[in-house]
Amino acid sequence: MLSNSMRIFCRKFLHCRLIIPSSSLINQRNYASEWDAEDWGMNYPDTRDFANEREKFRIQKRMNGMERYDTQILYRDRDATEVNPNIIPTHGDTRVFGCICDTDMNYIVWHKAKKGELGRCECGYWFKVVDADEDD
Known part of the structure; x- marks a missing residue:
């Protein structure tokens, strides 16, 4: 802190009431580097x-x-033809599925196909919806 003579000097010549050293303005707070909820009995x-x-x-x-x-990802077979199409399993009569035709596309081409029907996407890939196994 400042002595009395320093305070008087400040009031007369510097026109200030009180000079507080900057080190006293800084409040030191200790932070924990790691925190675990179980240490404090907080089990979520x-x-x-x-x-x-x-x-x-x-x-x-x-x-x-x-x-x-049944949201599973099925990867297309690049060699899919009309004779050997990509197989889409379903438990019902119809199935809605999407095809990302090109890796640069930012949208999905959606198809609705009935069981047993053969379909072709705009990109040329063939799909066929078949019965899914009972185990799946």
Whole structure:
């Protein structure tokens, strides 16, 4: 802090009331480099703990690898022809699927095909919708 003589000098000649050293303005705060919730007894609940029965059933199926809408990625066979088309499995009578014709495209060409029908995309790839295995 400043001595009394320094304060008087500041008031008379510098027209200031009080000079506070800049080091006293800085409040030091210590930050932790790592933080773990378990150290503080904060264990976050799992989503299954507060889900209702329907949500629990969906979460359990998803954890077992069974998606609700069967959203799996099927890669095209580049050698697909009319005789040997890309196979699209379905559990129903029809299936909606998308084809990204070129790797530079920023949209998907959607198709709706019936079971057993042979279809062709704008890019020239052939597709056929067939029955899915009961195991899938």
